[in-house]
Amino acid sequence: MGMVFTLYGAVGSGSVPVEATLRLIGLDYRVVEAPTWEGEAERDKVAAVNPMRQVPALVTPGGEVVTESAAILIWLTDAHPQARLSPALDDPRRAQFLRWMSFIPASIYSMFWVRDEPSRLVGDDPEAQAEIQQRTLDRIAACWRMMDSQVTPGRFLLGEEMTVLDLYVAVASRWTPRRRRFYAEAPGMAEVVRRVDALPALQDFWAERFPFDDGWEG
Incomplete structure (x- = not known):
């Protein structure tokens, strides 16, 4: 224990x-x-x-x-x-691994602090809150689109071996604006996240911790 x-x-x-x-x-x-x-x-x-x-x-x-x-x-x-869930320090994939592992929280995850409670920035104005919601949604989509344009996946985002970057993207891409838009904005990464969704080793885990309920893709 x-x-x-x-x-x-x-x-x-x-x-x-x-x-x-x-x-x-x-x-x-x-x-x-x-x-x-x-x-x-x-x-x-x-x-x-x-x-x-x-x-x-x-x-x-x-x-x-x-x-x-x-x-x-x-x-x-x-x-x-x-x-073997991250590239070693001397692995040529290491720089890109660190780049994208930093990009997700800095550019995407951070948007949810604003989205969860837009009143933090604009008070109780409903029109301003709605504008914040739309702009952050579009910003998240734009960030996925940019990332997609900069990666060349194999079976996984950095090549043939899965890393925690794949897990990170598979989870974050299920949040707003949800997977249907993610697939449209990031077609190069779409098959990778579907592959992570289907990993046999994680099927029981997904069912428990992030279930694929009806309509989960958006």
Whole structure:
């Protein structure tokens, strides 16, 4: 029991690729369910380990706290190279791996802080909130389109081997504006995320942590 990771997360959230990675590596972990977008009580669950009161937050068996989904994913895979879920430091794919692992939270994930509560920026003006919602939606779509124009996938985004970048994109592309628009904006990456959706090793996991419910593609 002393070697158990603790992951603060929630179904369908940015903790999902982290949890999938923990499973694929074969690490023992427990989840503290904290859908922080549902209110202060849920955010308070996370406050003790992450003052930003956001998920994911990972507590290592030694008590160290790691936050930010990309940082957690990179750290986990570098710490467990036998899982082959990230390019090694001397791998020619490493630069692009780090580029896109940083791009997703900086350019796409960050939009959801605005979308979840547009009043943070524009107060209670409903017209301004609607404008924020539309502009952030279009921005996310534009970012996927740009990424698609810059990658040349094989079976997976960086070639023939899957990395946590594939997990990250497969999860984030299910959020607004959802998969149908993602497929249209990023046709080169579309088959990759479908392949990740269909991974036999993750079918039970997806059903539990991010189910493919009716209409999930948008």
